[in-house]
Amino acid sequence: MIRVKDASFISSASSLANTTPEGLSEVAFIGRSNVGKSSIINALTNKKGLAKSSSTPGKTRLINFFNVLLSDEEKDFTLQFVDLPGFGYARVSHSMKEEWQKHLTQYIERRISIRVFVHLIDSRHPFLESDKEVHAYLEGIVRPDQRILRIFTKADKLKQSDVSVIKKNYPDAILVSSSSKKGIDRALKAIFETVFGVES
Template identity: 45%
Template sequence: MTSAPTLAQCPDDRGREVAFAGRSNAGKSSAINTLCQQKALARTSKTPGRTQLINFFGLGSDTTRRLVDLPGYGYAKVPESVKLEWQRHLADYLQRRQSLQGLVLLMDVRHPLSDFDEMMLGWADEQEMPVHILLTKADKLKPGAAKNMHQKVRSQLREWEDLVSIQLFSALKRQGLETLTARLDGWLGDAEA
């Protein structure tokens, strides 16, 4: 639909949308592409920090139901002033966007729960915003190790279990796609509701 540098330039705040957030290189764009069965809907890159705008994707011809690709956080190779500007716009979007129904928080299964991930979870708790965590790149670990990490993260987030759900995900192997689709269907539902 559009890419917006600030909340003021986002589409009309009506309908329902789900935002995808995560550390740079956690696999946000790959997850969106896999979910939408397209190879290049959301741009992917081996260079962290390529997503620098708030990107809105309408579901089919329905622009009242949207997926939102947020700028990555973490180790993008940009000046500190640019990172701070991204964080300000990200916070503005997350706190003020009325059509936001839920947050998909992506974490590399090998490096979960960074400081910023925990900050996002704290924000979601304050806003009573449901969060669905994708432990991405699950194909990079053996099944037993991935399952152990899933259980470890679930245990660490027990205090947020009323707002947070967690799953393993691999865009490459399409692992966990049905679970993610079911969660999004629940959040996006009928746009007029």
Template identity: 45%
Template sequence: MVKVQQSKFVASAKKLTQCPPEDIAEIAFLGRSNVGKSTFINLLSNHFKLAKSSSTPGKTQLINFFESIWIFKEEQYKMRFVDLPGFGYAKVAKTLKEEWKKDLWEFLNCRSTIKLFIHLVDSRHTQLEIDLQVSQMLEKLCRGDQSVLKIYTKCDKLNSNQRALLSKQGLLLSTNQNLIKSQHGGVETIRLEILKKVFGYEG
């Protein structure tokens, strides 16, 4: 079992020049506003007040950095979570949206320490155009030392047949403890997958 030794907030940034040094492996989280990104980061980090949700979906447009240290089989793994602004709902001026888009693209394209992109998709709405566009963007963006992990959130809202079908396309995330124990996903499964993709762990 993966033990979370420590998790903490590091910094917030708007532009690439404001980001922390590129000194440890990073995991970037992308998802439509209201997909459950903050909840997911808090579950992974075992710190339920670490990532905070805005009361207005799409309002927060800063890149937030968190560091987390995990212990697995007596090995220590240190990583940085990068919480990117949610997309899809921001009610702001078009010029400001374009500025955010430019800053975000520069970050994703130039940040050398990102080793894994986690794309969170609402399990009830898997074919939204905006998510399909993000998937295509990540395919073009990925370097040889990077990978993409798609995770379907809110799977406790689905019935068992729907969950079984969706599990063939990606990992599932549920906050329902009974489902986590009996289903194909859950936080522990996802942590192990992260160790595999980011650090090459073969367990």
């Protein structure tokens, strides 16, 4: 079974130019501002407070890098989780929003180290146009050595009928809850196997 042995914050970057050096495989978390990116990163690493969440949607304006040490009981593996600025909701000027978008796009399209895009979707709103646009965008730029994982957050708030609808429309969906830890082990396993090509 795959587990996280340690996780730590490395640095924040406002643009591609001041990101961490290329090298370690990266898992980039992308989603709407209130989808719960920080909470999911904390749940996956089992380290409360590692990624700082804000009560104000859209406040994360930097690309945040975290070092994650994983083990499959036989060997250790190291990668980076990357918490990307959320889209939507940000109460900032149009020019500032355009600047964020430019730097975010440069990172997503030019960063060689990205192996997995984790597209986080609020399971209570699984069919938003903004999420469809982001997924289509990722599919349009993803390289042969990259993969996209759809992970639906806040699954503890769903009825079974809601779960069935999501699974019918997205057969590859992984449903998780950062509060109940539902699906967290499965999500971590999927990320690990996708990055390293090793079954845990």
